[in-house]
Structure formats: C-alpha cells, structure tokens
Amino acid sequence: MDQEQLQKLWKTTVAEIEVDLGKLQTKLFFSNTALLSLEDNVAKISAPNTASKSSLEGRYYTLIQNSLERQLKNKVSLIFEIKPVEKKPEDLGPLFTNQTTDYRLPTTDASYQRTKLNPKYKFETLIVGSSNNFAHAAAIRIANNPGKEYNPFFIYGGVGIGKTHLMQAVGNEVFKNFPDYRILYTTAELFLNDLVASFKEKTTPLFKKKYREVDILLIDDIQFMSGKESMQEEFFHCFNTLFMSEKQIILTSDRPPEAIKVEDRLLSRLMGGLAVDIQTPDLEMRMAIIKQKLEMRNERWTDDIIEYLAHVYQGNIREIEGGIQKILATAQANNLAVDMDLVKKTVGGSANVPKEEKKTFASPKTVIEAVSRVTGIKPVEILSEKRTSELVLPRQMAMYILRNECGMGLTETASALNRKDHTTVMHAIDKISLLLLENPRIKNQVMLIKKEIWG
Missing domain, CATH: 1.10.8.60 (Helicase, Ruva Protein; domain 3)
Incomplete structure (x- = not known):
C-alpha cells in the first residue's frame, strides 16, 4: 500500500472515530498522528510523543482497530511508535532549535532544576479516568503545541486530586519535546513573596525578568490572589506580556475562576482560555x-x-x-x-465503609426509554448497529447515565447497549462529559432525561 492509500485510509479512520468522540476530542487525541505502514495485517501508527502514544494504545486501540477492519474487511493488529512533529525554524523562533533529547528527564541538569518541576509528575504516571479525562486530553494538546491553543489553561478542583500533577506533566513533557523552552513552575504564594522582596530590595527588573521572560509559566493555587490588589496588578501585567507573546500560561485553583475575588479585567483573562474541573476520582x-x-x-x-x-x-x-x-x-x-x-x-x-453515592438504580430499559422520550429516537434505533450522528449521541447519553448515574460497570453498560467492547462506553463518557461543559442544549437534554427517570 503506497503513501497516498495509507493517508486516505487513515483519514477515513479518523473521520469515523470523530462520530464517536466529536470534533474537539478527536482533534485533541488524533492531531499529528498517521498510518505509517500496513504489512501482513499489522498497522503501524505514529504518535507525536509518549503521552499521545499511551492514549492511542490504552483508550483508543479498539476504536482504531474496528474502523480499519471495517474498511479492509480483514483482521488487523496495531503497533504504535513515536514520531515527533518536525518544527520549522521559523515556527520555533530564534531561541529554539529542533534538538531532540532523551525521554528521561535530566534532573541534575541546571536548566531542568531552574524549572522547579518535579520529575515524578509525568503523563505516564497519571491515572486517567472519568474525573479528569477531559483535562488530561487538553493537557496533551497543550504539551504538543504550547501557547497556541487553550491559553490560559485553568485547572480547578478540590485538594489532592491531581491538579499539580497534571500541570507539571505538561511542563515535563514540553521540556522533553522542546528542551530550549524556558519553563517556570511556582505557587501563587511564592509569586507574592518574590514580589514583596523585589519591592524591599529594589530588584523589580529582576522579578519581571524571572516571570515575564519564560515560554511556559505554571502557577499553583492562584486563588491565593484573592483580595491582594498589588499582587493582582503585577500578575495582570505579567499575564498580558506572556499572552501577547503567545507564551503558555497554566494555572490551578481550588475553585473556578469566577469564584476568585479579583478585578474584572483580570477575571476576564482567567476565563479567556479553557477552564476545566477535575473531580474526585470514582x-x-x-x-x-x-x-x-x-x-x-x-x-x-x-x-x-x-x-x-x-x-x-x-x-x-x-x-x-x-x-x-x-x-x-x-x-x-x-x-x-x-x-x-x-x-x-x-x-x-x-x-x-462509606457507600458510593449513586442515584437509585434504573434498569437499562428505563434509561433507554427516557432517552427516547427526550430525543425522539426510538429505543430500537438506539440499540441498533447504525452509527449515524443522530443515533450516536442519544446512545452515548444512555451509556453516560447508566455508567455515571446508575453505577453500572463498563462491560455491563456496553452489553446493555448491544456494544461488544467496554471502551465504547469510555468514549461515550468522555464525549458527553465534554459536551456538558460547552453545549447548553446537551446539558439540558441530559437534565431532562434524569428528570424522566428519577422525577
């Protein structure tokens, strides 16, 4: 199979997968991937980095395999390899090069130590589930293309649920892929301490150089700014300098941006990128x-x-x-x-032992009928093998409610919807979770379905 045929096959595969995942999530996971070869029924697929490779192998193997087998009408196995995206010098700018590095973080290297990152916080050591899958997908996208999308990236949620791990995983991934990038991790409290010290010691230029002349700025616990006007003023100007230069800003907080007491002009900037909620793990x-x-x-x-x-x-x-x-x-x-x-x-x-807090169990039949009444799609069509867009979404809503609201297992949920593989349910949960964040119509439909079931 020549390169043109491989490209056409992969394009069709990604298009089919998009029906299940949606455009945004497909873009997050499948950008810069390719079908490199297909020999002896083994498809070799490239991913731009280790994090992307792990996602394709772990979460999307079955989706990819099923699509290829439908098109080729033959059994196919998959192997994955890392093939970093080549950056043109003009894309990288004068300070950056195409130099590649070992995937092991050089923790004793002075340039790495200046980042203040923890080498343990990597994508490979992050457990991904329904509580953080969207945040994880966005983080991978940012690590592949820092400063270009989702800027700022605002991660919020309770204490000890992995916000710092995810944020620093982006920093560590970027350090591996772009070793000349200037990365700085800090906390909001340390930012304030540095600011106060710069006033006392009259070293404001050094403070500005430290925080404004970086390519990626990661600040933990940004809610610490609440009520601190001088700190907000300096951070506002720091933010503007970095943002206008397309430098990546990643922030974490124990509350959403709108709950932080800051000036309106700063709040609008905090909310101007992508804000994601990490919930307690199930x-x-x-x-x-x-x-x-x-x-x-x-x-x-x-x-x-x-x-x-x-x-x-x-x-x-x-x-x-x-x-x-x-x-x-x-x-x-x-x-x-x-x-x-x-x-x-x-x-x-x-x-x-506390019990898992789930709603009263509803049978698959009850859930599917509720979805049918709200969406207008007949139960027999929801359970069918058809994969048209008007059928896929109601089917995914049913999976989401059976899994997340009723506590049904992944395999049981797949079986209840006549699906062969539980990864289909995982994809459905990913997609509906994402749509609930950004699509008011879907959010309203899911709410109506729940009302149909539980009143």
Missing part, C-alpha cells in the same frame, strides 16, 4: 491509583483489599497515600503480613 479510578501506589512500593495486595480501601478513601489521592503508608507502617512495626484483618484494624471496620 471507585474504579481509586482502585487504579491504589494499585499504582503499591507498584511503586513493590507491594502486592489482594484485589479485595484494594477494593475495600477504594471504598474507605473516597476523598482525595493524598488520603489514599496516607492510608497505604499507615497500613505499611503498622505491618512493619508488628512484623505482620498485610491481610484484610490487618487493613480493617488499621483503617476501620467494614461498618465504617
């Missing part, structure tokens, strides 16, 4: 996080212990880490193996 995501934390410690615990802890710690990731540490410390102090009895004695008995 049960499956908490189980994945616990497994990851245990692997990092070379610990192997049974699945029933992991699920038990995921029920106990329904708050944030720091609580999960604290619980694991407490159990390990207890086991080591008493020279005991970690079993369910030890876990229950350490973190509390099963009577104290």
Whole structure:
C-alpha cells in the first residue's frame, strides 16, 4: 500500500472515530498522528510523543482497530511508535532549535532544576479516568503545541486530586519535546513573596525578568490572589506580556475562576482560555491509583483489599497515600503480613465503609426509554448497529447515565447497549462529559432525561 492509500485510509479512520468522540476530542487525541505502514495485517501508527502514544494504545486501540477492519474487511493488529512533529525554524523562533533529547528527564541538569518541576509528575504516571479525562486530553494538546491553543489553561478542583500533577506533566513533557523552552513552575504564594522582596530590595527588573521572560509559566493555587490588589496588578501585567507573546500560561485553583475575588479585567483573562474541573476520582479510578501506589512500593495486595480501601478513601489521592503508608507502617512495626484483618484494624471496620453515592438504580430499559422520550429516537434505533450522528449521541447519553448515574460497570453498560467492547462506553463518557461543559442544549437534554427517570 503506497503513501497516498495509507493517508486516505487513515483519514477515513479518523473521520469515523470523530462520530464517536466529536470534533474537539478527536482533534485533541488524533492531531499529528498517521498510518505509517500496513504489512501482513499489522498497522503501524505514529504518535507525536509518549503521552499521545499511551492514549492511542490504552483508550483508543479498539476504536482504531474496528474502523480499519471495517474498511479492509480483514483482521488487523496495531503497533504504535513515536514520531515527533518536525518544527520549522521559523515556527520555533530564534531561541529554539529542533534538538531532540532523551525521554528521561535530566534532573541534575541546571536548566531542568531552574524549572522547579518535579520529575515524578509525568503523563505516564497519571491515572486517567472519568474525573479528569477531559483535562488530561487538553493537557496533551497543550504539551504538543504550547501557547497556541487553550491559553490560559485553568485547572480547578478540590485538594489532592491531581491538579499539580497534571500541570507539571505538561511542563515535563514540553521540556522533553522542546528542551530550549524556558519553563517556570511556582505557587501563587511564592509569586507574592518574590514580589514583596523585589519591592524591599529594589530588584523589580529582576522579578519581571524571572516571570515575564519564560515560554511556559505554571502557577499553583492562584486563588491565593484573592483580595491582594498589588499582587493582582503585577500578575495582570505579567499575564498580558506572556499572552501577547503567545507564551503558555497554566494555572490551578481550588475553585473556578469566577469564584476568585479579583478585578474584572483580570477575571476576564482567567476565563479567556479553557477552564476545566477535575473531580474526585470514582471507585474504579481509586482502585487504579491504589494499585499504582503499591507498584511503586513493590507491594502486592489482594484485589479485595484494594477494593475495600477504594471504598474507605473516597476523598482525595493524598488520603489514599496516607492510608497505604499507615497500613505499611503498622505491618512493619508488628512484623505482620498485610491481610484484610490487618487493613480493617488499621483503617476501620467494614461498618465504617462509606457507600458510593449513586442515584437509585434504573434498569437499562428505563434509561433507554427516557432517552427516547427526550430525543425522539426510538429505543430500537438506539440499540441498533447504525452509527449515524443522530443515533450516536442519544446512545452515548444512555451509556453516560447508566455508567455515571446508575453505577453500572463498563462491560455491563456496553452489553446493555448491544456494544461488544467496554471502551465504547469510555468514549461515550468522555464525549458527553465534554459536551456538558460547552453545549447548553446537551446539558439540558441530559437534565431532562434524569428528570424522566428519577422525577
């Protein structure tokens, strides 16, 4: 198959996938990808970096495979490789080069140390689930093309749910892909401390150089600016300088931009890019996080212990880490193996395990009929194999409600909608979650469907 045929095949594949994911999410995940070759029923697909490769392999393998097999009428397996996007010198500017680097972060290198980034915070170590999938997708897009889209990128949510990890993952990914970029991570409190010190020591030019002459500025806990007029004034001018030069700004907060007490002119800038909410991780995501934390410690615990802890710690990731540490410390102090009895004695008995807060269960039939009444699409069409755009969206709404509102498992939800693979449900949740943020009509329809079900 020649290059023209490969390009045509991949273009059709991405177009089909767009029906499931929508334009924005397809752009986020499939930009700068390509079908490199197709030999002996093995399709080789390129991704621009490790984060994109992980997403294609993990979340979208089945979608890609199904589309290719439909077109080729043959079984196909997929392999992925990293092929960085080549930047022209005029695109990079005089300070940047096309130099490539090892994917391991040079943590002892002075240029990396100046970024103040934590090398542990990478896309590869971030657990992605329904609570952060949209934020993760946007972050990957920014890492591929900093300063061009979603600027500023505003991440908000509660304490200990991964905002700092996601923000610094962008910084670390950019450092690998564009090693000459000047990156600075700080907190809003340190920003204020530097500002006050510059006034006292009469070093304002150095302060401005530090914060305005960077390519990516990452500031944690920006809500700290509330009520601090001098800080807001300086940040406003810093923001303008960077934004007008197409430099990337990423901010985190424990509340949405409109809830921060700042001047209107600054608020309009905070809200001028993309603001995304990271929510508390659900049960499956908490189980994945616990497994990851245990692997990092070379610990192997049974699945029933992991699920038990995921029920106990329904708050944030720091609580999960604290619980694991407490159990390990207890086991080591008493020279005991970690079993369910030890876990229950350490973190509390099963009577104290909180229940997942879900609405009263509704059967798939009830949900599908509710979706039908609101959208006007017959239940038999929602359950059909047809993939036209007018049918796909109601079907995805049904999946979203069964999974997120009723607590049904991914495989069960897929089966209830006559789908063969649970990844279809994952894509549906991704898409509806995104549409709920930006499409008032879809938000209203989902609300009406819930009202039909639960009153």
